[in-house]
Amino acid sequence: MPPASLRQRFSASTKRQLVEVATREFAEHGYRGTSLDAVVTGAEVTKGALYHHFSGKQALFEAVFTRVEHDATRRIRDDMAGVEDPWEKALTGLRAFLAVVQEPTYQRVVIQDGPAILGYERFREQEERTSFALVHDVVVTVLEASTDELDDAMRQTFSQIFFGAISAAGESVTTASDPAAAVRRIEAAIGFILTGLRALSDQGIALTDPG
Structure with missing residues (x-):
């Protein structure tokens, strides 16, 4: 298992990536036109990773x-x-x-x-x-x-x-x-x-x- 600090950096990086991709999606398609599937695909993470950071x-x-x-x-x-x-x-x-x-x-x-x-x-x-x-x-x-x-x-x-x-x-x-x-x-x-x-x-x- 990687050290805690490494896991924390990876987790923070994942969260930043999700927010960056979501920003583009919400800006282009609006809230109702944006799907979480599109966000996780763009961020190249699993939906479980998204729900780890956001409810x-x-x-x-x-x-x-x-x-x-x-x-x-x-x-x-x-x-x-x-x-x-x-x-x-x-x-x-x-x-x-x-x-x-x-x-x-x-x-x-x-x-x-x-x-x-x-x-x-x-x-x-x-x-x-x-x-x-x-x-x-x-x-x-x-x-x-x-x-x-x-x-x-x-x-x-x-x-x-x-x-x-x-x-x-x-x-x-x-x-x-x-x-x-x-x-x-x-x-x-x-x-x-x-x-x-x-x-x-x-x-x-x-x-x-x-x-």
């Missing part, structure tokens, strides 16, 4: 969803890294997000199938750990550049509002007949809002907490 198709989909979300969030953060100005950082993050939502894998797995397959509560839990956490970080950075008079509850409120707007924007890109035009409109609209907030800040008009 079933939905659990495998959730692993794919998590991977796609984490990859997207990492790429957006990478694009923002090194941008010092908080307002420009927010715009850079917006542009990176709008690039992500035009990708077929993200559209199919996260936007189209995610809510229906995971269910609303589970979908939101996943979003809060990835996309919302990213939006919250950016919004807090922008708000701190504008005022120090807002408490955590107001920062959370701003984050929820912007996250809702950005999520809706992502969905609208997916369904648009001209995605490129939709992206330009969204970038202009949210850019206008950020420019307005920055102008108020530059004029010394601070956001205040209503109490």
